[in-house]
Amino acid sequence: MFEHDPGLAGSTFSGVLLGATEQDQFVFPPGTKPDSIRSYFGMVVPHHRDRIRASLYLYMCAFRGLLVQFIWASVRFADEGLSISAYTFVDFPEQSCYVTIEKESSRFPMAQSQQPENKNRSTPSLPERATGYKQEVEKVVREVGEHPLYELKRSCSFRNLAEKIEFVKDIQSIATSHIQTEKFLVIGADGATKTFHAVHNMNEFDEAAVRQLLEKYLSPVPDFELFQMTSSDGCPFVLFVVPKQKRRRILAKVTVEDSTDAKSKIVLREGDLWTKGTSTGKRLAKPEDWDEIYEEVIETETERRTRQRTAHALEMATAREKVRLSYGQSSLPSFFTDEEFPALMENLCSAQDGPRFNVLLERLRDDLVEGWHQIGAYEESPALLANPAASLLGLRERVRENIKNVFRPAMHWLTLAGIYVVKNSGPVAFLDAVADLLKEVFDTSHQLVMARSLTPLGATSPSADEHVSHTVPALESLVSLHLIGAYLTKRKRFQYLRSLFRPDVYPAGQRLSEQERKTLMAFWPLGLGCGEPAELQYRAGKINHCAKRIETDLSYLHLFGSGTTATGALCQYELCLELNSHVAMPSDDTQESSAYVAKMYPEMYFTFWPSLIAFPLEYIHGLALTLFSEIKKAKPDLLKLILFDSAFVGFLTRPGSDMVFARFLSGLASNQAQLHMEMRRFPSMQFWPKELDAAIKQSRRNKT
Structure with missing residues (x-):
């Protein structure tokens, strides 16, 4: 039975009531592997009468549906069954909560000990772990024999090339196989006879020497632990413990030819990937094995990027919700979604709520202007000055991540804020404030000293995503101004146009000269050659770039209707700009x-x-x-x-x-x-x- 925890009744936390049926497994988000979710979100709990795994997956739809970690959950047990109550510090849709209940007979093996879990128990010490491994291995060897989790080898000598390479392939195939928690390689055990056989060359199995051997043949070297043990009947044996790998794409880095026989043969080929999959026998990876490996890599990278994209906002969200819990309704939602933001702007515009609108812009300014301080972009990097070649890639990656995870999401909301002011006939002062913030964002391009050093002069990028330089704020603010201008032209709300003429700026791009003069920011004063998208070099570039932004963003596309309509609106907006330029x-x-x-x-x-x-x-x-x-x-x-x-x-x-x-x-x-x-x-x-x-x-x- 699933119910709210009565101990939290009346709490101001936003709770989610989770229902259950007789099924073992409940709903997962489309395309998401249960194993992958479990490893990231799951928690394993025991039941005093029956072994049950209960995993609570709490998703938050921050930044347009991206996946982030759960914040908090309460789990308790009652005589009548298992009760789970989940609460979040932020307001998110109830349908984004998912639960899985699996009994011990589930196809997913339990990684934990069969003994009830003691929450206060500390992590086992190394001697305790070694003792546990020894007892478990002896049971498997004597009672089970060969098993997908246990590879048993009677002997192995690194002095014999064939045996050495076979050992390398054994380790590789185990590390690249499906591992829930750990898999094992036992040297000194015979799976057929279910007996131990003494290993007489224990000196060869020094962990440092084995690691050096694997480093010679495999890239990257798999994670493993090595234990030299003695069975209860006095036979020394070697145990390799191979945990779940961070990367299953472990390849042979050299080709090895065995010439001991009359006819030489290749025993290892560069680029080979040996695996066991879910079976006991090793084999070269098939296309479906590669698909699974790359799918896992993609999921891992997606989770990493999601955490990076949302980590900077989670602390603020928690703080704002604490204020809400103490003082009542917060002034604005902690996060925005494409579904909720239009409703927020309707409310602000219809109420002409200037103070709350200013709070919204101030939040966005934190990411658009102040956010660059978090990566030191406003100062020269000591590392770059000391060793440019070594630090350049790392600094570029920091800037790239800030642009993708902090800057562009905030610019998306700022652009939508300007468009929705026009759509909802909000106060002109609101759009004035948006234009003023866009000017401030544009001007940061003159101040990003560290980012200026990352791109060679004259460089271009194949796309906006590859644009990593000090001119990113300038370009993105110009695109934002163009999109707002195109929308007000489309809607014939020309009473807002002068708001876009407010910002006057110095051109961005190259270093400013003493004779440099200002111009209207609406006139797109951006010099090229600092890593900007290559399409901007062409006369059609500005409109093509902006139209592409609209076509690839559902929020913008919904407002403009189609790419053709957007192109027409952009042309009409530029007619207004060109007429002003012509008269002046x-x-x-x-x-x-x-x-x-x-x-x-x-x-x-x-x-x-x-x-x-x-x-x-x-x-x-x-x-x-x-x-x-x-x-x-x-x-x-x-x-x-x-x-x-x-x-x-x-x-x-x-x-x-x-x-x-x-x-x-x-x-x-x-x-x-x-x-x-x-x-x-x-x-x-x-x-x-x-x-x-x-x-x-x-x-x-x-x-x-």
Whole structure:
């Protein structure tokens, strides 16, 4: 019977009531091996009447469904049966709790002693373990003989090449087989006669010498223990104890040829993997053996990365829940999920709850800005200065893990926060705060001294995941700004656009010169050559990179609808940026507006290189037609929202400004044609809406 522990009734812990049936085994997450879960989450408990293994698996859906360790569980026993109560310090779905009950007859062998477990008993000493092994081995040899857990060899001499290599293959095959707890190799025992035979070359079985021998032939060397023992009838024998290996991919590192006979033969081949699987006989690994080995490696690596990804947050989650338990409802959830975050943002926006929204941003800032201190990224690394070659890989891995497990998850939530402010018509001040934090994140790229040293100048990366340098914060904040801008353009919520024009920054990438000037962060001021993704070198790079981010993230894809819709929204957003750049930069049509900019913003420049010209201009037809109509009628309702300086409205609503805008669009088409020619492609035909087409043709005639 499974029930809540009555001793904890009324507790403010969030409990999970676990139900049970008559089945031996209950639900596991799809694709997860029970053995693997047990080794990580399981706990073995005895029952006073019957031997039962009860394993409580408590999963937490942190960071979009990733697996992390359980926090706390209570197990007690009652006369009527076994009771388990599980409690967590964080609020997670009840359906993510799983229980397995297995009786002794289960196919999974019990690793523990048959004696009831004493929780207060200390770990057995080495003499106690040796005595236990000796007693167990004698019983197996005399009563059982050969067994999948016990390999028995009558003798072995390392002076004989064939016997030596056979011993190496024995150890390799045991270490690469399925091991629940331990397996054993006994030298000095005959499985057929079930008797011990004295080993007369005990001096060869020194642990250091054996380890050196295995190191010569195997990589990596398996974990093992060696015991020299004497049976009860006075026969010396050698016992090898082989525990479950951290890595089962143990390969022969050399090829060995035996030339003692007239015809030489290869007894060990480089790259061979000998295994026993679940049987007693050793054999070369089959494809299915390799599949299992690699699957185990993948699971282990997944667990390791999951622990790394969530470890930094678990302490904060526990602390926040303690506050909640003491003072009531916490201000925000300890963790976010893609399902819960939209509801949180709806609540914050509808209530216009600025204090709680600021707390949310402050939490994200801890990971986005302060989190780099945890790996020393803001200072020169003494190890890197002392020995660059030896420390470079280790430092790169530290930076990579911080980016993957701390920085990018927080940037994901910050981007979604900005998008959901727009979606839920939240206060403009909320998006202002998001933009301000994005600026601070961008600026950290100038301060990551250690990370700057990890990438050679001029390097690129095949993907964003391989981008490990000081420009990661700059690139990710620019992508975030582009995604928010594309979404507000898609939803036609242009009243938020000026929030994205707030941040002004120095370009990131190369070291700043004394003459460097600021620009709008929205104009993507990122120099290349510091390990950025290679696709950014191309004109289509910005939009392709952002669209790919949307297509590969279900949260973003749900908001945009499809990759095509996202690409169109990104092009329309870049049209707004390019129009601002066009008005601010000197040209025949913008002499007055550019003079105004030079006077009002003397320390800034406003160059923008749009990616939109690498895509069909049909994406921008609708927005361009709306702007053209407003300029022509001098009714700048939308125009006032998309220009970063309200004074620009006056320059674009004067008589003749419709031709200025038409020439601006014509320039985009000309730049696109030039780009196509550079790419050795025929320029595409332009089919502007009728009103725009007539205006563009008229503007060309006026210019000539």
